[in-house]
Amino acid sequence: MRNIKHRRLIASVIALGLLATACGDDEPEVSDTPTTEPADDGTEPTGTETGTAAPEDIKFDVGVTEDTITLGLLADLTGVFAPLVTDIVSAQEVYWDKVNAAGGIAGRQIELIVEDAGYDVTRNVENYEKIRNEVAAIPLAVGSPHTAAIVPSLEEDDMVVVPLTWYSGWADPEIGSNVLEQGTNYCLEAMNVLSWVNDNHEGDSPPTLAIISFPGEYGQDGATGAKIAAEELGMEIVYDGEAAVVPGQDQTAVISEIVRTSPDWVFATTNPTTLGEIMGGAVAQGFQGNWTGSVPSYDFRMLDSPLAEAIDAYYYQSAYNVAFGTDVPGMQELVDAMTEAEPDARVSDAAVLGWIEATIIDTVLRQAAENGDLTRAGILDAALSIDSIDFGGLQPTQTYAGEPNDYVLRESAMFKPNLEYYNEGGGASATYANGGNTGSELIQDFFASDLAANYDYQGACFTG
Amino acid sequence: MLASLPLLLAQTAPVDPAVQASGGGLTRFLAMLVSGIALGAIYALLALGFVIIFKATQVVNFAHGAIAAVGAYLTAYFAVTLNFPGSLIGGPRWLQWSLSAVVAILMTAVVGLVLERLFIRPMIGEPLFSVAIITLGIDILVRTITDDFIGTGVRPVGDPWGAGIWNIGGIRIAQTQIVTVLVAAAAMVAVAAFFRSRTGVAMRATAFDQEAAMAQGIGVGRIFALSWGIGAALAAIAGIFASVFPRSPGVMATTTAFFAFRAFPAVILGGLDSVGGAVVGGFVIGIVEVAAGTYLSPYADVLGVGFQGIVPYLVMLLVLLIRPYGLFGTKEIRRV
Numbered sequence: 001m002r003n004i005k006h007r008r009l010i011a012s013v014i015a016l017g018l019l020a021t022a023c024g025d026d027e028p029e030v031s032d033t034p035t036t037e038p039a040d041d042g043t044e045p046t047g048t049e050t051g052t053a054a055p056e057d058i059k060f061d062v063g064v065t066e067d068t069i070t071l072g073l074l075a076d077l078t079g080v081f082a083p084l085v086t087d088i089v090s091a092q093e094v095y096w097d098k099v100n101a102a103g104g105i106a107g108r109q110i111e112l113i114v115e116d117a118g119y120d121v122t123r124n125v126e127n128y129e130k131i132r133n134e135v136a137a138i139p140l141a142v143g144s145p146h147t148a149a150i151v152p153s154l155e156e157d158d159m160v161v162v163p164l165t166w167y168s169g170w171a172d173p174e175i176g177s178n179v180l181e182q183g184t185n186y187c188l189e190a191m192n193v194l195s196w197v198n199d200n201h202e203g204d205s206p207p208t209l210a211i212i213s214f215p216g217e218y219g220q221d222g223a224t225g226a227k228i229a230a231e232e233l234g235m236e237i238v239y240d241g242e243a244a245v246v247p248g249q250d251q252t253a254v255i256s257e258i259v260r261t262s263p264d265w266v267f268a269t270t271n272p273t274t275l276g277e278i279m280g281g282a283v284a285q286g287f288q289g290n291w292t293g294s295v296p297s298y299d300f301r302m303l304d305s306p307l308a309e310a311i312d313a314y315y316y317q318s319a320y321n322v323a324f325g326t327d328v329p330g331m332q333e334l335v336d337a338m339t340e341a342e343p344d345a346r347v348s349d350a351a352v353l354g355w356i357e358a359t360i361i362d363t364v365l366r367q368a369a370e371n372g373d374l375t376r377a378g379i380l381d382a383a384l385s386i387d388s389i390d391f392g393g394l395q396p397t398q399t400y401a402g403e404p405n406d407y408v409l410r411e412s413a414m415f416k417p418n419l420e421y422y423n424e425g426g427g428a429s430a431t432y433a434n435g436g437n438t439g440s441e442l443i444q445d446f447f448a449s450d451l452a453a454n455y456d457y458q459g460a461c462f463t464g
Numbered sequence: 465m466l467a468s469l470p471l472l473l474a475q476t477a478p479v480d481p482a483v484q485a486s487g488g489g490l491t492r493f494l495a496m497l498v499s500g501i502a503l504g505a506i507y508a509l510l511a512l513g514f515v516i517i518f519k520a521t522q523v524v525n526f527a528h529g530a531i532a533a534v535g536a537y538l539t540a541y542f543a544v545t546l547n548f549p550g551s552l553i554g555g556p557r558w559l560q561w562s563l564s565a566v567v568a569i570l571m572t573a574v575v576g577l578v579l580e581r582l583f584i585r586p587m588i589g590e591p592l593f594s595v596a597i598i599t600l601g602i603d604i605l606v607r608t609i610t611d612d613f614i615g616t617g618v619r620p621v622g623d624p625w626g627a628g629i630w631n632i633g634g635i636r637i638a639q640t641q642i643v644t645v646l647v648a649a650a651a652m653v654a655v656a657a658f659f660r661s662r663t664g665v666a667m668r669a670t671a672f673d674q675e676a677a678m679a680q681g682i683g684v685g686r687i688f689a690l691s692w693g694i695g696a697a698l699a700a701i702a703g704i705f706a707s708v709f710p711r712s713p714g715v716m717a718t719t720t721a722f723f724a725f726r727a728f729p730a731v732i733l734g735g736l737d738s739v740g741g742a743v744v745g746g747f748v749i750g751i752v753e754v755a756a757g758t759y760l761s762p763y764a765d766v767l768g769v770g771f772q773g774i775v776p777y778l779v780m781l782l783v784l785l786i787r788p789y790g791l792f793g794t795k796e797i798r799r800v
Contacts, residue, residue, distance in 0.1 A: 252757025276713035
């Protein structure tokens with residue numbers, strides 16, 4: 001009996017100890033390390049040098065220790081965007097390994113936590129809960145509704161994220177003050193793409209248009225931009241399939257309407273496999289119109305499918321950033337790093353995207369370190385104060401300082417999937433080591449259409 | 465790198481002139497019918513597999529879709545990745561691909577046999593509900609492993625017909641659709657012939673009364689295994705043709721496996737234990753689904769997104785209200 005009482009006492013003490021520890025986790029304390037005022041010697045927060053504040057003098061809290069900075073990737077490794085995101089995660093891992101090899105940031109090595117939500121909003125929220133007390137920032141958050149679902153928590157935590165979503169609401173402080181959007185949003189992108197389509201159409205009247213999209217912030221933001229552009233440009237929308245495309249369902253109705261209404265162009269905001277189903281169905285029925293759409297609708301691997309010739313003939317690809325291998329100053333570093341780290345991996349345009357996202361957080365962390373404040377609030381302040389993040393031409397420079405209408409990006413580029421060029425580069429066998437390509441040829445360098453350039457950004461185009 | 469602008473965008477001809485020339489209504493109807501029959505053939509194959517396993521074992525196999533994905537993946541692997549056995553024996557491309565597909569189908573049948581032996585055979589005599597739940601577990605197991613092999617991208621099955629189209633009297637028909645229907649028809653004839661064979665009769669006897677069949681010297685365990693083997697082979701064929709142009713760009717994780725569940729209304733409509741019903745149900749549901757998508761699409765605003773996916777269930781409900789055991793299902797009589 002004495003033994004049992006003794007064990008109960010020990011158990012009670014352990015339980016109290018655990019409770020105390022658990023309570024402590026809720027409010028992470030700022031490190032007691034002495035702090036100094038942020039030094040200001042004008043050092044640019046780029047490259048691999050440590051900021052001006054001595055590493056031991058930098059304030060820090062959640063996700064940062066004396067030796068490490070932990071970052072979280074809210075990924076989709078098994079859902080509808082898995083091919084894209086897998087390549088992005090891979091590129092980010094290579095990027096951060098490179099940073100670590102060069103000494104890290106503020107003397108701290110970068111550690112990554114990767115969580116897969118399978119493009120499921122609920123799982124994404126769960127994953128955020130899992131890592132919210134472990135990471136300093138999130139250089140990848142997949143999905144518009146998925147990211148929207150964690151915005152209140154992000155704000156509560158002063159957590160910055162780089163979204164893999166180009167929803168036009170992210171630049172609106174009311175919706176996403178912690179969301180460091182990358183590239184031109186879906187809405188402005190659609191204006192650019194359709195302006196380009198209209199400018200290059202040789203008919204007497206503007207081309208007719210079908211708009212097809214997923215429901216939700218992704219699909220309908222692109223569709224809304226397309227509708228704004230169509231109205232301004234006088235393009236007749238012969239089929240409005242906004243929100244009509246649901247991945248995993250039979251697409252006969254959408255295909256049927258495209259074929260029936262026979263537009264000159266189809267503008268899609270979907271994912272590649274669903275676009276493949278719809279395009280396959282329409283082409284099989286003799287539809288010969290052109291296709292384009294929001295960036296995530298296309299994946300160069302569609303050139304491996306039976307649709308390759310149709311893609312080659314009819315698809316025009318919009319872009320927020322250049323394709324892999326495009327001749328811009330920042331490309332060589334990426335190519336070299338990927339070739340060294342993953343020589344046998346298949347080349348991917350998404351690697352460029354991953355590189356850009358990592359560059360954003362890298363720059364922000366260096367600025368925060370330079371400011372002497374690697375607390376999450378300090379990282380957020382740094383993010384909102386940087387004048388310009390340069391990507392070496394991988395995409396236009398980006399900032400989050402000032403008014404959204406002044407800083408939202410408005411440029412897009414246009415690429416043409418080219419089957420011959422793709423096959424010359426090895427096609428499906430193209431690896432980083434053998435210098436392959438993704439078949440995407442630049443046909444229009446970054447441009448801002450009049451519509452996008454003059455658009456008065458006051459918030460999201462689509463708000464549900 | 466700035467390529468010369470391939471701007472041949474002027475006044476494109478959005479619909480093939482051959483299609484336009486042939487007139488709207490009839491062409492559209494016939495194109496819909498062909499597409500519906502091709503989809504129905506895939507549903508019929510899936511439904512046949514469901515029914516054969518149900519008839520022999522009284523178990524609804526929820527792992528059927530996962531097994532279909534195994535067959536589709538193995539075809540992509542043998543035909544595209546390895547070109548086995550084509551690289552060894554040569555011959556025309558269609559022959560090489562067909563041999564790869566046959567190897568994949570046979571291997572999927574073996575997977576079916578192994579699953580039955582490992583997970584179903586030990587459950588003989590246990591409540592059928594438990595066995596059905598076990599098939600849900602098999603589904604998760606097989607699907608997870610298969611999805612890992614498929615990877616994150618799309619794996620084209622490499623069929624020789626690709627995006628080829630035949631223009632027959634102004635009606636465009638994807639070559640794969642014709643092949644799908646022909647292969648499905650051959651599989652159905654083979655199944656019908658099997659049921660007339662000695663082993664087939666033994667399976668029918670087992671389905672009718674297991675104890676009586678055992679008393680007649682029929683190896684019920686062997687019949688169970690055989691039903692899983694045949695069911696898996698049929699699922700593999702369906703999985704392959706569900707992964708070709710124009711319906712799909714290739715085999716995909718999760719998507720290919722879940723496709724099989726769309727055949728459920730066909731199974732129920734035809735009658736869970738009716739081979740003929742599975743075939744009829746498959747074609748009816750396939751045609752109804754495509755017809756709904758084709759003709760009701762202008763009313764999507766009112767009907768809602770994805771309405772064509774609901775229509776098969778409405779048809780199924782309607783039939784069940786009139787014939788609770790499906791069109792051809794065996795009426796079950798319970799005396800209380």
